[in-house]
Amino acid sequence: MIKGNSKIVSLAEGIAKSDRRSLARAITLIESTRLDHREDADTLLEKILPQSGNSIRIGISGVPGVGKSTFIESFGMYLISQGHRVAVLAIDPSSQRTGGSILGDKTRMELLSRQEAAFIRPSPASGTLGGVARRTREAMLLCEAAGFDVILVETVGVGQSETAVSEMVDMFLLLLLPSGGDELQGIKKGIMELADMIVVNKADGDLKPAANRAAGEYHAALGLMRPSSPNWKPTVRKCSALHDEGIQEIWDVIKEFRTKLWASHEIQDKRVRQSVSWMWGEIRESLLVAFCDKPEIQSALNEMESEVTQGRLAPATAARKLLKLFSNA
Numbered sequence: 001m002i003k004g005n006s007k008i009v010s011l012a013e014g015i016a017k018s019d020r021r022s023l024a025r026a027i028t029l030i031e032s033t034r035l036d037h038r039e040d041a042d043t044l045l046e047k048i049l050p051q052s053g054n055s056i057r058i059g060i061s062g063v064p065g066v067g068k069s070t071f072i073e074s075f076g077m078y079l080i081s082q083g084h085r086v087a088v089l090a091i092d093p094s095s096q097r098t099g100g101s102i103l104g105d106k107t108r109m110e111l112l113s114r115q116e117a118a119f120i121r122p123s124p125a126s127g128t129l130g131g132v133a134r135r136t137r138e139a140m141l142l143c144e145a146a147g148f149d150v151i152l153v154e155t156v157g158v159g160q161s162e163t164a165v166s167e168m169v170d171m172f173l174l175l176l177l178p179s180g181g182d183e184l185q186g187i188k189k190g191i192m193e194l195a196d197m198i199v200v201n202k203a204d205g206d207l208k209p210a211a212n213r214a215a216g217e218y219h220a221a222l223g224l225m226r227p228s229s230p231n232w233k234p235t236v237r238k239c240s241a242l243h244d245e246g247i248q249e250i251w252d253v254i255k256e257f258r259t260k261l262w263a264s265h266e267i268q269d270k271r272v273r274q275s276v277s278w279m280w281g282e283i284r285e286s287l288l289v290a291f292c293d294k295p296e297i298q299s300a301l302n303e304m305e306s307e308v309t310q311g312r313l314a315p316a317t318a319a320r321k322l323l324k325l326f327s328n329a
C-alpha cells in the first residue's frame with residue numbers, strides 16, 4: 001500500500017514537471033486492466049485533476065489515406081513553432097480487432113515524434129470502444145497536467161469512433177479529400193454533423209481545382225445543416241499538409257472557435273456535460289463487468305439465453321430474473 005502510494009506520488013510529481021517518462025508510465029498504468037493498477041490509476045487521476053483542463057481539445061478524423069498523419073505532423077510542427085506543446089492521442093477501432101494499432105504510432109509522424117514539445121501515444125490496443133475511449137480521456141487529462149496545451153485526438157473515419165471522439169473534445173475537425181460529389185455521397189451525414197470545421201487536404205498541384213470544387217460543395221452541404229451551436233457556423237478550409245500550406249489559417253479558425261465558445265461558456269458547459277456522461281458511461285461499463293463476473297449469473301446465463309431463443313421466456317422477463325439474481329448475489 002505504502003509502496004503503491006509512493007509510486008503514485010512520484011508519478012504525479014514527474015507529470016507536474018512535464019517529465020515525459022512519467023507521463024508515458026502513467027498512461028501505461030491507466031491502460032492496465034489489473035484491479036490494483038486501476039486503484040492506483042484512480043488515485044493518480046484524483047491527484048492530477050486540478051492541473052488538467054488547460055488545453056484546447058481537438059478531434060481529427062478522416063478516411064485512411066486522406067493524410068491525417070501528414071496533417072498532424074505539419075500542424076503539430078507549426079504549433080510547436082508558435083510555442084505550444086502538442087499531445088497526439090488516438091482512438092483506433094481496428095486495434096480492437098487486430099490487436100495492433102494503425103493510428104498514432106511514431107513512425108507515421110517521424111519529425112513530430114522527435115520534438116521535446118510533442119507527445120505521441122497510439123490507441124490503447126484492446127477493449128471495447130467505450131473502454132478505449134475512457135483510457136484516451138484519462139490520457140488526455142494526464143497530458144494536460146503535464147503541460148500539453150493542445151491535445152489532438154485522432155480517429156479513422158468509420159462512424160462510431162467519431163462519436164466517441166466528439167464526446168471528449170472541444171472541437172471536431174473532419175479531413176476530406178479533394179473529390180466532392182461521389183465522396184460527398186459516401187460520407188455519413190452524421191459525421192458531417194459532428195464537424196466544427198471541414199479541412200480539404202491535398203489542395204496542391206493537379207489537385208488544386210478539385211480541392212476548390214470540393215470546398216465549395218462541402219460549404220454548400222454544411223449550409224443545409226443546422227449548426228449545433230448558436231455561436232458557431234461550421235466552416236471549410238483547404239490545405240496541403242504535404243507542403244505546409246493553409247496550416248496557419250486552420251489554427252486561426254481554431255483560435256476563433258475557442259475564443260467565441262469560451263466567451264459564450266459553451267466549451268465549459270460542454271466539458272461539464274461530457275464529464276457527467278463519462279461518469280454514467282463508467283457506471284454502465286462497470287456494472288456490466290460486475291454482472292458478467294458473478295458466478296451466479298454465469299451459471300444461469302446459458303439457460304436464460306436458451307429460454308429466450310426458444311421463445312419460452314420474454315427477453316425482458318429473462319433480463320429481470322437475471323438482474324434479481326444479481327442483486328441477491
Ligand SMILES: Nc1nc2c(ncn2[C@@H]2O[C@H](COP(=O)(O)OP(=O)(O)OP(=O)(O)O)[C@@H](O)[C@H]2O)c(=O)[nH]1
Pocket residue numbers: 062063064065066067068069070071102108156201202203204239240241242243
Ligand atoms: N499531394 C498531397 N499528398 C498528401 C498530402 N497529405 C498527405 N498526402 C499523401 O497521402 C498519403 C496518405 O497520407 P497519410 O498521412 O499517411 O494518411 P492517413 O490519413 O494518416 O492514412 P492512414 O495512416 O492510412 O490512416 C501519403 O502518400 C501522403 O504523402 C497533401 O497535402 N498533398
